[in-house]
Amino acid sequence: xxxxxxxxxxxxxxxxxxxxxxxxxxxxxxxxxxxxxxxxxxxxxxxxxxxxxxxxxxxxxxxxxxxxxxxxxxxxxxxxxxxxxxxxxxxxxxxxxxxxxxxxxxxxxxxxxxxxxxxxxxxxxxxxxxxxxxxxxxxxxxxxxxxxxxxxxxxxxxxxxxxxxxxxxxxxxxxxxxxxxxxxxxxxxxxxxxxxxxxxxxxxxxxxxxxxxxxxxxxxxxxxxxxxxxxxxxxxxxxxxxxxxxxxxxxxxxxxxxxxxxxxxxxxxxxxxxxxxxxxxxxxxxxxxxxxxxxxxxxxxxxxxxxxxxxxxxxxxxxxxxxxxxxxxxxxxxxxxxxxxxxxxxxxxxxxxxxxxxxxxxxxxxxxxxxxxxxxxxxxxxxxxxxxxxxxxxxxxxxxxxxxxxxxxxxxxxxxxxxxxxxxxxxxxxxxxxxxxxxxxxxxxxxxxxxxxxxxxxxxxxxxxxxxxxxxxxxxxxxxxxxxxxxxxxxxxxxxxxxxxxxxxxxxxxxxxxxxxxxxxxxxxxxxxxxx
Amino acid sequence: xxxxxxxxxxxxxxxxxxxxxxxxxxxxxxxxxxxxxxxxxxxxxxxxxxxxxxxxxxxxxxxxxxxxxxxxxxxxxxxxxxxxxxxxxxxxxxxxxxxxxxxxxxxxxxxxxxxxxxxxxxxxxxxxxxxxxxxxxxxxxxxxxxxxxxxxxxxxxxxxxxxxxxxxxxxxxxxxxxxxxxxxxxxxx
Numbered sequence: 001x002x003x004x005x006x007x008x009x010x011x012x013x014x015x016x017x018x019x020x021x022x023x024x025x026x027x028x029x030x031x032x033x034x035x036x037x038x039x040x041x042x043x044x045x046x047x048x049x050x051x052x053x054x055x056x057x058x059x060x061x062x063x064x065x066x067x068x069x070x071x072x073x074x075x076x077x078x079x080x081x082x083x084x085x086x087x088x089x090x091x092x093x094x095x096x097x098x099x100x101x102x103x104x105x106x107x108x109x110x111x112x113x114x115x116x117x118x119x120x121x122x123x124x125x126x127x128x129x130x131x132x133x134x135x136x137x138x139x140x141x142x143x144x145x146x147x148x149x150x151x152x153x154x155x156x157x158x159x160x161x162x163x164x165x166x167x168x169x170x171x172x173x174x175x176x177x178x179x180x181x182x183x184x185x186x187x188x189x190x191x192x193x194x195x196x197x198x199x200x201x202x203x204x205x206x207x208x209x210x211x212x213x214x215x216x217x218x219x220x221x222x223x224x225x226x227x228x229x230x231x232x233x234x235x236x237x238x239x240x241x242x243x244x245x246x247x248x249x250x251x252x253x254x255x256x257x258x259x260x261x262x263x264x265x266x267x268x269x270x271x272x273x274x275x276x277x278x279x280x281x282x283x284x285x286x287x288x289x290x291x292x293x294x295x296x297x298x299x300x301x302x303x304x305x306x307x308x309x310x311x312x313x314x315x316x317x318x319x320x321x322x323x324x325x326x327x328x329x330x331x332x333x334x335x336x337x338x339x340x341x342x343x344x345x346x347x348x349x350x351x352x353x354x355x356x357x358x359x360x361x362x363x364x365x366x367x368x369x370x371x372x373x374x375x376x377x378x379x380x381x382x383x384x385x386x387x388x389x390x391x392x393x394x395x396x397x398x399x400x401x402x403x404x405x406x407x408x409x410x411x412x413x414x415x416x417x418x419x420x421x422x423x424x425x426x427x428x429x430x431x432x433x434x435x436x437x438x439x440x441x442x443x444x445x446x447x448x449x450x451x452x453x454x455x456x457x458x459x460x461x462x463x464x465x466x467x468x469x470x471x472x473x474x475x476x477x478x479x480x481x482x483x484x485x486x487x488x489x490x491x492x493x494x495x496x497x498x499x500x501x502x503x504x505x506x507x508x509x510x511x512x513x514x515x516x517x518x519x520x521x522x523x524x525x526x527x528x529x530x531x532x
Numbered sequence: 533x534x535x536x537x538x539x540x541x542x543x544x545x546x547x548x549x550x551x552x553x554x555x556x557x558x559x560x561x562x563x564x565x566x567x568x569x570x571x572x573x574x575x576x577x578x579x580x581x582x583x584x585x586x587x588x589x590x591x592x593x594x595x596x597x598x599x600x601x602x603x604x605x606x607x608x609x610x611x612x613x614x615x616x617x618x619x620x621x622x623x624x625x626x627x628x629x630x631x632x633x634x635x636x637x638x639x640x641x642x643x644x645x646x647x648x649x650x651x652x653x654x655x656x657x658x659x660x661x662x663x664x665x666x667x668x669x670x671x672x673x674x675x676x677x678x679x680x681x682x683x684x685x686x687x688x689x690x691x692x693x694x695x696x697x698x699x700x701x702x703x704x705x706x707x708x709x710x711x712x713x714x715x716x717x718x719x720x721x
Binding site: 072117118119120159162164167170171246247248250252253 | 572599607608609610611614626627631633634635658659714715
């Protein structure tokens with residue numbers, strides 16, 4: 001079985017290049033990694049089921065076989081657990097019929113008792129077995145009808161279906177969020193390794209032996225962990241399914257928007273999978289520096305509230321007149337983008353010393369969990385610092401000085417009602433918020449804006465990486481506008497687009513100057529002076 | 533490749549026009565007389581009263597095949613909707629109550645105003661749940677909404693109309709229903 005020392009070494013930009021021979025052709029590959037990653041680096045994809053770049057290597061699926069020239073002739077080795085050595089000779093299916101046949105046989109063997117569930121399987125369309133079948137398999141079934149496909153796993157879950165076949169374990173309840181289909185499981189043990197090595201809580205186990213192996217929890221225990229929905233991501237087949245997404249949508253009908261989860265200062269990279277104007281699920285987007293392939297349940301399930309309890313758009317002139325009197329305190333919440341902050345800075349420029357800028361959140365900062373959460377609920381705290389915003393605690397001390405409080409995506413009253421009580425002294429409270437939250441209810445004027453999932457923008461995470469948010473077309477109301485749009489109009493010089501706002505942000509923060517959206521990669525851009 | 537058909541030039545009698553005109557009138561008169569006296573030999577049918585004979589292979593209105601217990605066979609996989617070139621099939625799935633069945637269809641709508649009757653949906657179906665052999669080719673409704681056939685409408689068919697089809701006879705009311713139910717109702721652990 002696997003252990004933590006088996007963690008695959010992934011190639012980086014600084015990896016030493018070594019020369020190996022692939023199909024008798026010399027190629028330069030990263031030298032400090034395994035063969036599978038090295039081949040991937042030069043564009044040769046190796047089919048694999050049990051290998052996952054961020055999980056310890058287990059090497060049980062035998063799908064990634066390649067041929068290696070050794071002292072005893074050409075041998076089949078698994079690419080995922082063979083380290084790259086200079087001068088090694090590798091043969092892939094492109095030149096070796098033996099590798100091709102071996103992979104095909106492995107594939108066929110894996111499919112022997114795998115049910116033909118593709119039409120009803122939630123994984124269909126992004127299933128590793130389907131991909132491998134198209135690439136390496138494509139074989140006729142050799143199972144004669146009288147044998148059929150049989151389920152050999154947990155005897156308690158066996159049943160006989162309408163065609164007289166032994167089936168079993170179709171929906172085993174593993175916990176509050178995950179369902180297991182034992183029949184579809186190919187025993188790659190990715191979920192077991194995830195719970196053991198990443199989640200550090202061994203809640204899943206392989207029970208039984210050989211053909212009778214099945215995934216289970218300890219008797220009486222449930223799979224219940226902050227990261228348990230990640231097992232549905234790492235599952236290469238449809239064995240682990242998330243209850244919230246079960247039967248909701250076929251995956252090929254979903255469009256994907258790459259963006260950043262703005263509920264934590266690590267800024268986990270996510271895909272928003274949407275169709276017919278609503279988000280169906282949130283998937284982690286692989287970023288080796290930030291959240292790797294993991295995403296916490298809180299971030300993943302937060303989308304369910306994105307279209308509920310929203311504030312409607314409102315007439316603009318009311319706010320302008322409300323801003324007139326006295327000193328104004330602008331408070332930006334953690335979900336505000338750099339663009340919103342640039343607009344706020346512009347507001348300060350246009351109204352002079354009357355305006356003071358604050359940012360942050362009243363929520364407690366907890367410890368980082370080491371997987372995909374930094375524990376700081378103020379997502380763009382680094383961005384606030386960069387753009388020169390004072391902390392919101394400053395405002396609480398000097399609340400008496402101000403006549404107008406303008407909160408942007410900052411639910412101060414909802415976060416800490418006791419601490420925010422001091423703000424009630426400010427007579428005119430304007431709330432720019434996506435949701436009808438406590439602050440919006442307490443405000444004298446509440447103005448609906450777009451949620452962070454619906455805007456384009458940038459954020460700086462706690463590792464000082466500048467990351468880009470993209471707008472997912474799921475806004476419930478076409479009248480709603482992004483915060484930077486509203487605030488810049490308030491300042492008297494409306495931004496044409498988010499990129500114009502970002503350009504303006506460069507004037508206020510020197511590290512952002514000269515950057516544009518095109519220079520920010522999908523995995524973000526490390527800003528100068530960053531330590532990550 | 534284009535095929536050139538050479539036309540015979542008209543002779544002088546044809547070019548006079550009057551004789552050809554009378555010849556055409558005679559043809560019309562001939563058919564009119566045939567309609568009056570020997571109606572049954574006409575090659576056309578007088579449509580609303582006389583209905584055309586339609587074979588079961590003709591792509592007509594859809595129907596949803598039924599399991600022996602009367603539930604639709606459809607597992608809501610969405611293959612028909614994926615194959616549909618007109619995007620006229622709308623499917624929503626839900627969890628099945630039967631422990632032997634994973635997924636069941638909750639909503640199955642076909643918009644027959646958009647449907648092009650290409651038959652790709654019936655071909656795509658992996659469980660033979662969707663067929664187009666109802667021989668119903670006439671759709672007459674008062675509003676656009678009524679042209680959308682819902683699940684109850686698509687499941688409303690009589691096995692007696694499909695005497696030769698063994699699969700249809702397994703549905704409730706069919707001749708093979710009892711036997712099929714026995715197999716269907718096998719012991720479930």
